[in-house]
Amino acid sequence: MTHRILIVEDEPSIAELIAINLSHAGYEVEKAMQTDLAIAMMKDRLPSMVILDWMLPGKSGVQFAKELRANERTRGLPILMLTAKSEESDKVMGLDSGADDYVTKPFSPKELIARVKALLRRQTPIDDTGPLTVGPLKLDPSSHRVLAVWPNCEPKPVALGPTEYRLLQFFMANPERVHSRTNLLDKVWGNEVYIEERTVDVHIKRLRAALTPVDCDRFIETIRGSGYRITKTPTET
Known part of the structure; x- marks a missing residue:
């Protein structure tokens, strides 16, 4: 095509x-x-x-x-x-x-x-991971859809831009691991083009903003001095 x-x-x-x-x-x-x-x-x-x-x-x-x-x-x-x-x-x-x-x-x-x-x-999924689940978040690479499924609630779709989708897919395929900005640039953006590390912070902010309406932003954690991760058990706030 x-x-x-x-x-x-x-x-x-x-x-x-x-x-x-x-x-x-x-x-x-x-x-x-x-x-x-x-x-x-x-x-x-x-x-x-x-x-x-x-x-x-x-x-x-x-x-x-x-x-x-x-x-x-x-x-x-x-x-x-x-x-x-x-x-x-x-x-x-x-x-x-x-x-x-x-x-x-x-x-x-x-x-x-x-x-x-x-x-x-980046429009192509990072890996053929199959459906992914972390906490209430469910990601289906075949349909390119993300849902928040809380107990006793109707599933709610999460609207993501292409880069935020790839970030979330990578996080969900590697839960609980801390990923540095450099590692995220390599795995999500690819190392063919130079992109500043500050770009990662901006897209993390956008990913959290997209997850906020379904109360899932707290699953993306900042590890000071190290990077970011997605966790199945976020700290309650």
Whole structure:
């Protein structure tokens, strides 16, 4: 299957540069200069991922990313944020908005393609683990669904973005073990592309936020100075 990538970028020269390199790498490409057009293009068929510029006319890429994550249909859509903002606080803001990765301008086309490939690989389950259960959480890789099943309660679905899903799958396949940020980057993101360790903290925060409505956020524990783990017996708070 050929992946189709939507570029939302208002600078024609940059959009064309990205499109040419993606096409040479074997991807189908569509371009939109603003978010309204992007929404219209996604109405009938979703792309495999979105490359989204931060600064756009009418609506910023950060705001658009938040809207995509809030919509059930587009919640799992991989988003690569592209921007000239390079401060750590800007990167955190971009990731907090819902982006899965972040590339600053000017960028290397080869690095951009590598990050695109890495993001698309994250759509594939980490391992053929089969169904996983930790506490009330149940994850089924075949249906890509996560449920919270508490005694005497109806099962409740947990809505996760692609990176948060992979994080949870990895945690649930390795319960009670403490995983350093470096280990998580290697196992969940892969070591093909450099991603800062701070990125792990942002996605852990997003994973906990997604688990909070079903009272499962406390199962993800921070081990000070070591990393993170999922536990079957969280400390009561």
